[in-house]
Amino acid sequence: MGWVRTPPSESARDVAVVPLGATKTVYLIRHAEGFHNEGASSGAREEFTFILSRRGTEYGNEAYADARLTRRGWGQCEHFRRTMERREAMGKMLERCELVVVSPLTRAMETCAGMFGTADGEGEVLMAPTRAVEMKSCERPAMRRDERMCRKKKFLALEMVREQIGGNPCDRRRTIDEYRTEFPGIDFSLVEENEDVLWKPGKENREPENVLRQRCRQFLNWCFDREETDIIVVTHSAFMCNLMVEYCLGGHQPCEVVKEHLYPWPKNCECRPLVIVDTRRASPSKHPFYHAGGDPEPEEYELAPHEE
Secondary structure, X not given: OOOOOOOOOHHHHHOOOOOHHXXXXXXXXXOOXXXXXXXXXXXXXXXXXXXXXXXXXXXXXXXXXXXOEOXXXXXXXXXXXXXHHHOOOHHHHHHXXXXXXXXXXXXXXXXXXXXXXXXXXXXXXXXXXXXXXXXXXXXXXXXXXXXXXXXXXXXXEOHHHOOOOOEXXXXXXXXXXXXXXXXXXXXXXXXXXXXXXXXXXXXXHOOOHHHHHHHXXXXXXXXXXXXXXXXXXXXXXXXXXXXHHHHHHHHOOOOHHHHHHHOOOOOOOOEEEEEEEOHHHOOHHHOOOOOOOOOXXXXXXXXXXXXX
């Protein structure tokens, strides 16, 4: 029959207990500095509310279409790796995480290769070498999968984690055919169209914030449809902020400490580890550490005979 439930006390509002099977751990990472960021740094925003730059300047400049990483951006990737190695956290992250999801925009995929790849070793090639083009790209060697990450773990391109779509050329992707040549270690099988059919020019075609937040929710649902429990996501600032603000604590008002961690606009190469919860889709009995207790069924096994 069970025990009689009494209402929770006031002190319970700051703490929640949920089945582990109702959670996923997601490591949200903003891409490193791209040439579009460098071009806009003198006068463009780093605020939560996005204001489309005037056409022909900063983010509206066609020269920044599908921007690549700057030299500084590649340095930020290396800084991430060195910091994680110094904390002895890099190996643990690569071992624990079962999937790397990446936005199919060049700056995100280069960040992915810079963070989780290496120029040395015998691992699978994540990114082909690139040559330097002024204000366009940096010379980089081929980047190979870190050998601490086993081959069965995927690097998966996903349109759902793109930057706010439309208006800005820097947020328009190139063809998947081009990407497959440049990023042979990334799986593009979930990207349905070769051409970028989602992006449209003009301020009036900028993805509305409410639509972006719906896309964030679709991504969270997608995570819970997957078997993986620990997922790295290399994405963009507007996607990160809208996801964290919209779904922080399930709509409950967070304390100031949580706000300070989740609400600020993320820096380039910032990594925010989060636990996401969906109690409607909980499967506690399917978690490998769950045990129902009680006595075994007779047919389950027989006790070994006692030896004198």
